[in-house]
Amino acid sequence: MKEPAATVFVIDDDDAVxxxxxxxxxxxxxxxxxxxxxxxxxxxxDARQPGCLVLDIRMPGMSGLELQEQLNLRGxxxxxxxxxxxGDIPMAVxxxxxxxxxxxxxxxxxxxxxxxxxxALERDAVNRVQLKQTGLIRTRLESLTPREREVLDLMCxxxxxxxxxxxxxxxxxxxEIHRARVMEKMEAHxxxxxxxxxxxxQPLRQAAP
Amino acid sequence: MGPLAAGRLPPGxxxxxxxxxxxQALLDAAADAIIIIDHRGAIQLFNHSAERLFGYTAKxxxxxxVNILMTxxxxxxxxxxxxxxxxxxxxxxxxIGREVQARRKDGSxxxxxxxxxxxxxxxxxxxxxxxxxxxxxxxxxxxxQRERDRANRYLEAAQTILVALDLNHRVTLVNRxxxxxxxxxxxxxxxxxxxxTVVPEGQRTRAVVEFDALVEVAPRRPxxxxxxxxxxxGERRLxxxxxxxxxxxxxVATGILCSGDDxxxxxxxxxxxxxxxxxxxxxxRLATMGEMASGISHELNQPLAAIANYAQxxxxxxxxxxxxxxxxxxxxxxxxxxxxxxxEIIRRLRNLVRNRETHRELAHINEVVEELGPLSRADxxxxxxxxxSELGVQLPRVSVDRIQIQQVLxxxxxxxxxxxxxxxxxxxxxxxxxxRNPVGDILVTVADTGPGVPDQLLPRLFMPFATTKSNGxxxxxxxxxxxxxxxxxxLDYQPNRPRGATFTLMLPAEQG
Numbered sequence: 001m002k003e004p005a006a007t008v009f010v011i012d013d014d015d016a017v018x019x020x021x022x023x024x025x026x027x028x029x030x031x032x033x034x035x036x037x038x039x040x041x042x043x044x045x046d047a048r049q050p051g052c053l054v055l056d057i058r059m060p061g062m063s064g065l066e067l068q069e070q071l072n073l074r075g076x077x078x079x080x081x082x083x084x085x086x087g088d089i090p091m092a093v094x095x096x097x098x099x100x101x102x103x104x105x106x107x108x109x110x111x112x113x114x115x116x117x118x119x120a121l122e123r124d125a126v127n128r129v130q131l132k133q134t135g136l137i138r139t140r141l142e143s144l145t146p147r148e149r150e151v152l153d154l155m156c157x158x159x160x161x162x163x164x165x166x167x168x169x170x171x172x173x174x175x176e177i178h179r180a181r182v183m184e185k186m187e188a189h190x191x192x193x194x195x196x197x198x199x200x201x202q203p204l205r206q207a208a209p
Numbered sequence: 210m211g212p213l214a215a216g217r218l219p220p221g222x223x224x225x226x227x228x229x230x231x232x233q234a235l236l237d238a239a240a241d242a243i244i245i246i247d248h249r250g251a252i253q254l255f256n257h258s259a260e261r262l263f264g265y266t267a268k269x270x271x272x273x274x275v276n277i278l279m280t281x282x283x284x285x286x287x288x289x290x291x292x293x294x295x296x297x298x299x300x301x302x303x304x305i306g307r308e309v310q311a312r313r314k315d316g317s318x319x320x321x322x323x324x325x326x327x328x329x330x331x332x333x334x335x336x337x338x339x340x341x342x343x344x345x346x347x348x349x350x351x352x353x354q355r356e357r358d359r360a361n362r363y364l365e366a367a368q369t370i371l372v373a374l375d376l377n378h379r380v381t382l383v384n385r386x387x388x389x390x391x392x393x394x395x396x397x398x399x400x401x402x403x404x405x406t407v408v409p410e411g412q413r414t415r416a417v418v419e420f421d422a423l424v425e426v427a428p429r430r431p432x433x434x435x436x437x438x439x440x441x442x443g444e445r446r447l448x449x450x451x452x453x454x455x456x457x458x459x460x461v462a463t464g465i466l467c468s469g470d471d472x473x474x475x476x477x478x479x480x481x482x483x484x485x486x487x488x489x490x491x492x493x494r495l496a497t498m499g500e501m502a503s504g505i506s507h508e509l510n511q512p513l514a515a516i517a518n519y520a521q522x523x524x525x526x527x528x529x530x531x532x533x534x535x536x537x538x539x540x541x542x543x544x545x546x547x548x549x550x551x552x553e554i555i556r557r558l559r560n561l562v563r564n565r566e567t568h569r570e571l572a573h574i575n576e577v578v579e580e581l582g583p584l585s586r587a588d589x590x591x592x593x594x595x596x597x598s599e600l601g602v603q604l605p606r607v608s609v610d611r612i613q614i615q616q617v618l619x620x621x622x623x624x625x626x627x628x629x630x631x632x633x634x635x636x637x638x639x640x641x642x643x644x645r646n647p648v649g650d651i652l653v654t655v656a657d658t659g660p661g662v663p664d665q666l667l668p669r670l671f672m673p674f675a676t677t678k679s680n681g682x683x684x685x686x687x688x689x690x691x692x693x694x695x696x697x698x699x700l701d702y703q704p705n706r707p708r709g710a711t712f713t714l715m716l717p718a719e720q721g
Contacts, residue, residue, distance in 0.1 A: 014511050016547050023540055026523035058507070060595050060634055083514075085507040106514035111519035169663030 002039070006121050007051035010034040011041050011067070012083065013059045017106075021083075021113075022056060028114050038062035042070060042123075050128055052120035053080040054113075057091050065091060068098055077127045079120040082114075137201040140186050148185070151178040156195050224481035233693075242340040243653070250274045250291060262321075262342055264314035275338075280310045280318055285709025295334070300327075311340060320347040323648075354404065366609035373455065376424060378402050378417070378645035381464060389447075389472055407438040409445060423461045427454040435472070447473045483567070486691070491564045493688045494616050495625055498562055501588040508587030509554055512547035519544045554583050560612060561619070567610050574607055574643050574651050575600045581615050585622045593628050594637040601644040605718040607651050609696055614716075617689040617700070621655040621712045624685065628710060650698075651716045658709040662702060670702055 012018040014173045015036070022034040035041040038055075039062050048100075052162075057064040068080055079101035084092045092103040101157050104113055144152060147168075154164045161179065165172045188194035236243060246252055252275055254266040263270075263278055270277075276284040294300055308525035311321035320343040321551065328335045364371055364384040373382035381397045382390075391398065391407055398406070408416050416436045423432050432452045448469040455464045467640050500507070523540040526532050578600065588597045622639060629637040640656045662670060671690045687702075695701040696715040705711040 014515070014548070015519070016515035016543060017511055020515040020522065020543065023536060024522040024525070026536070027522040027529075058590060058593070061592055062591060063593055063634060066634065087508050106510050107517040108514070110518070110525070130314045168665075 005031055005050075006124065007031045007033055007049060008054060008117055009041065009045075009051060009078075009119075010054045011038060011059075012054075012056040012069065013037055013038075014056070017056070017083075023039065023115065024110055024113065025054075030117065037071075038064065038067035044066065045071075045076070045079070047074065047076045047114060049078075050121075050124050051078065052117060052124055053078055055080050055082055056119065057082045057084045057088055057103070064096070065095055068095060072099065077124070077131065079127075081116050081120050083108075088143045103178070134201050137186070137197045141201060143185050143196075144182065148178050148182050150176060150192075152182050152186075152198070155179065156198050163200070213419065220630045231508045235484040237705070240341075244278075244329070244338045244340065245335055246276065246338070247335050248291075248295060249689075250276060250287075252687060253335065254337075259340070262313075262340065263311070265651055266679050269314075278311055278340075280312050283309055297340060300628070308343065319344050322346070334624055341557055352564055361549075367468075370471070371466070372403065372469070373464055373466045374403050375464040376462065376711070378404050378420065382466075387469075390440065390446060391438060407440075409437050409439050412436045420465065421464060423452060424454060427456070445473075446471050447476055487564070487566065489684070490613065490616065490692065493620075493684050494561055495610075497616070497619050497685065498558070500623055501584065501619070504588035504591030505584060505679040507559065507591055508583060509551055512551040512554075515547045516544050516551075517545070543693050550583075554587075557581075561615065563614065567613070571606045571608050572609050574604055574609075574653060577609065577611055577614055578618065578641060578643060578653065580611075581618055581622075588619075588623065589626055589639065590659045592629070592637070594626050596622070597640045599639060599640060604643060604645055604651055605649065605719060607716045608700070609716065610692075613692045614714075617692050618655065618712060619652065619687040620689050621714070624712075625655055625657035627659050627711070628661075630659075632659060645718070646715070651718055653714040653716075654711055655714075656705045656709060659704065659711045661704050661708060667702070671700070 008025050010018055010021045010025070010032060011034075012021065013036050018034050018036060022032045027031045035044075035139065038059060042062075053065060053067075055064040057076060062070075063080055064080075071078065071080070080095070082092060082095050082100050082103035084103050084105050088105075092100075092105075095103060101123060102116045130172060141149075141152075150168060151164060154167060159167070161172050161175045165175045168175070182188075186194055188197060229504045236254075237257055237258060242262045243254065243256040244253035244259050251272045252270045253272075255265065255270040258265055260272075262593040265277075279287055306322055306336050309321050309323045310318050312318050321339040322343045324338075324339045326337050328337055364382075367384055367386055370381060370387040371382065371384040372387050375381050379400055380403050381399045383395055385395075388395050388398065402418050405422070416434075419432075419434055434450050434451070434452070435447065437447050441444055449472045450467050450469045451464050452464050452467040455466055457463050464664060511578055518541040522634055523537050523544075526537045526540070561584070578598065584594060602703060619642070622641070626637075626640045629639070636658070638658060640654075641654070642652075642654045644652050644654075646652050671686050690700045693716075696716055698714065701713050702713070703711045703713065
């Protein structure tokens with residue numbers, strides 16, 4: 001499946017501000033989609049669509065902060081660059097605490113916006129690669145048998161084969177066979193690499209029932 | 210000397226020629242009492258009218274001293290006159306009439322007018338006296354005098370200035386109050402040219418023109434005008450005048466009579482009160498603006514941000530190897546539109562912020578409401594509130610001070626926005642509606658869905674310093690009601706259904 005192109009979504013209820021942002025981003029060759037409200041944007045947004053959001057923090061109806069909350073609830077990782085006005089610093093701080101990528105105070109220099117948007121797009125690309133890897137590790141983890149999973153956990157806890165054998169009440173030989181199977185299924189070349197993989201996937205493991 | 214019958218000439222009298230029938234008829238017909246006395250004062254002749262006037266018959270009176278017809282007071286004087294005349298020949302009464310107190314037979318006294326003459330050639334001298342009953346005349350004179358006194362007392366007691374001028378602008382009358390205000394004695398004012406003497410130069414021509422026109426037209430109704438006078442001490446007092454034309458019996462104008470009230474102090478008080486009210490409104494407006502500052506600065510920031518974006522976009526577009534000129538043109542047009550938008554916000558803001566005098570004009574209420582749009586929307590947006598306008602169609606115009614009515618509406622909108630603070634975002638909505646009630650008055654309602662006004666605050670809602678806000682001045686609604694009442698309108702509160710507050714501003718529609 002071909003990856004769709006990264007798009008900058010501009011959401012601002014002020015026609016002039018929205019349109020000028022659209023034109024500015026277009027002038028540096030970025031694909032832009034503009035939308036006048038968070039309510040209109042939310043149902044049309046596909047989380048698989050790479051890109052970033054340029055979001056007005058204050059809007060009637062659903063504010064930028066509320067949209068961010070909704071996206072967080074849906075597990076969307078798209079980076080958000082907030083546009084704030086004077087005196088919106090407390091809101092900007094709140095947005096950052098909830099995982100916003102960055103914010104910009106109006107009016108701003110075009111280069112500042114473009115730089116932030118570029119960095120947000122890069123972050124999105126990295127996120128997506130990571131996400132993909134995490135998904136892969138998760139699939140591999142799911143391919144382990146319950147016994148292999150037990151062996152994996154004890155390996156990651158740093159226990160030698162003798163201790164694992166004693167803990168599980170099996171022979172050292174059996175542990176060695178399980179261990180080789182785990183390394184093979186997880187496509188790990190070293191214990192260190194295996195531990196890193198498991199740690200990276202940890203949040204997803206915890207989120208799983 | 211024999212007795213004289215009434216109306217008969219005494220036989221011994223030195224009348225020229227014989228007693229003529231004509232003379233007899235004159236004596237009988239005369240309306241005045243005619244009495245002849247000799248040098249001792251003894252009555253020699255007593256005609257019909259004398260009998261009627263004094264109650265004595267001619268017979269009774271003959272040879273009695275004329276002093277029986279006098280009061281005690283006049284008797285002595287009469288004797289002294291007679292004595293002196295006989296001694297010196299200098300007359301004091303003769304030929305000159307005088308007022309005397311006469312006495313009837315029954316002792317009653319009445320005012321009389323007496324003229325005395327010496328009968329030429331008589332020696333010892335005899336005198337003829339004519340006595341005219343002055344009762345009626347004296348009563349009339351008394352009445353006139355009393356009337357005049359009363360009028361004078363009115364003039365003097367009046368707390369209003371009264372001045373009469375003749376056709377040459379000369380003062381013919383000025384009362385005490387007029388003298389007091391002007392600081393001149395009455396004598397210093399009578400006869401002087403009113404306009405030259407007391408009216409300040411700047412208003413003199415107008416006052417004279419008005420005077421001349423008034424005399425010319427002589428309207429039935431009093432003419433009202435206002436001009437200042439300069440007092441003797443150089444102080445300027447503003448007088449409200451009410452003038453009527455004076456006419457003679459033939460209806461020809463002879464001058465004017467003006468009553469004037471010194472309105473300097475009350476005018477000052479009015480001006481002071483108005484200025485204080487306007488200052489208060491101004492302060493309240495500034496306070497409202499202060500509360501809206503964050504929203505307004507945001508609203509101003511929008512076009513500025515857009516302008517910056519468009520300009521930067523245009524520069525980048527032009528730097529491209531094959532510039533998209535349509536986009537550049539669009540950006541430039543937008544830049545100018547946004548600059549105008551920012552200017553418009555500043556203009557509205559300045560209108561509301563500057564101190565100004567009340568100015569009424571005929572206006573469409575929808576325009577008044579819509580002009581507030583950018584500012585009220587900015588304020589609402591800052592608090593995540595949506596303002597819904599439901600403007601009526603074909604509403605008659607109202608006579609209003611635009612800025613003052615906008616101040617009232619801004620205040621109501623501010624309150625509504627604050628009231629929605631605890632309402633979940635997304636449900637914060639204010640409805641502003643214009644309509645006409647069945648009587649034709651214009652209604653503007655501002656309704657929110659906040660908690661409404663707490664019951665215990667209701668009685669004091671429109672009183673100063675009744676506030677539930679920690680940062681409010683507590684003057685907003687009080688001043689708003691003052692403004693609306695100055696427009697002959699009303700500002701009322703009703704609870705909104707199912708919850709919230711509704712404020713209704715009623716303005717009477719312009720008549721005709």
